[in-house]
Amino acid sequence: MVRELEEVNGIVFKRQKYHEADLLAKIMTEKNGIITLLARGALKAKSKLGASLLNFSYGTYVIYSSGHGLSTLRTFKNVKQFDGIYDDLIKNAYASFVLDLIDHAFIEYQNLGKYYNLANFALQKINSGTDPEMITQIVQMQLLAAYGVEPELRSCVICGEKQGEFDYSIRKGGILCSKHFYADPSRLHLKPKETAVLRTIFLLPFNRLGDIKINSATKKATRRAIDRIYQETIDLNLKTKKFLDELKLTD
Template identity: 30%
Template sequence: MLEKCEGIVIRTTDYGETNKITTLFTREWGKVGVMARGAKKTNSRLSAVTQPFTYAYYLVQRSTGLGLMQQGEMITSFRAIKEDIMLTAYASYVAELTDRCTEDKKPNPFHFELLHQTMNYMNEGYDAQILTNIYEMKMLNVLGMYPVLDKCTICGATDGQFSFSIREGGLICHRCLEHDPYHYKISQAAVKLLRVFYYFDLGRLGNISVKEATKEELNTIISAYYDEYSGLYLKSKKFLQSMKSFGSDFMKNSPNINKNKDEG
């Protein structure tokens, strides 16, 4: 029996000469693996709809193991993501994080909507690093990680100057800093954004404008927290970090780029 689902491709694996095993994150069924026979052939009707990050309707013959993809109807290919190597790096990380965070065949339409919104905003040109940080914060509960962000994790105070303690698992106020001499001193703007990213509905996202220094603080805290508690090692994260490092080094070593461009 064929069943229709709405899904986003989060992983593909070549199988044999012409086939692909495609992992879809679907609205109806959660994460499912499906065999797409002949999808590696350029003239296959399944070739386009099995590309990474593709958002489509699929007709699938489901089974207890791998399903069988029979047909796909493209909704969007998220073309802008695929044409920009940095956006591809961010989207790859979000896709791999989704894959590693979720169990097979556990429907979660709220998570599907979050993934779809994140990809859609990236494709529309919103700040990919901030979107990725928001997604990371939303995934913490899925991984069983519950940082304390609404008060001091030591004394419970909701007022004061806050730092972040990886060891204590959340914010600590200025009165409790001695409990963790290795705490991260961060700006109050970063504290506010960590809370916002964790609690707010991505569907209400407006224009994003965050200072580079604050973005660096957020990335440092979130990465350190994941490294300590998630147990995940993601190849896409390492690739993303290397791309960001390359871009930063390139700009530092090319101080006259903008000047020359303006003069031209």
């Protein structure tokens, strides 16, 4: 097995003790996808590796890697932390859920493409105080394609109408115009503004959505709609989502 020394830019999002003094850390990288790092001796008092692998740390990691299986951390450069997330329970919960969603959409070493930038965007925004609920909804909608679920939100799935009032149909895989609401009695029965929000956060590039603001009633409705879309099309069972529910942040 050939192991090469390389530098990767990444974000740490999970870690656990391994053996007596070692650490395993999952890191989301820009080019190598999601990888697991073994940091030997990281829990020893004199080691500096442990501090570089705190959750929500980001920077450059120098690793030995063969392109599959465990990689080994040798050293690190310019590692910082999203302190606002690490120190805040609510921000931490949302950020953990966001990264967990991305983690489950990919296998190890699969290139994340634009989704690495999506993860970084989300953490930057949540860290700086942007509404974490809205950022999470943006990530959930933009991530559907990575799960193989890409709904039609540009036009009515039946007739192609692009203007007017729309509702979302999970069964039909996208939006219905008002002339075709009858086609799915179990459609989500969203208000036009609520459907418009779903369309916007799905269709627009995420870097143009960071400061989107909607009222609490609309946000609650879109949250429930997105939850239903995930439950009925992907059926994930994530501990991070359950934790959000326990905090009553998604009621």
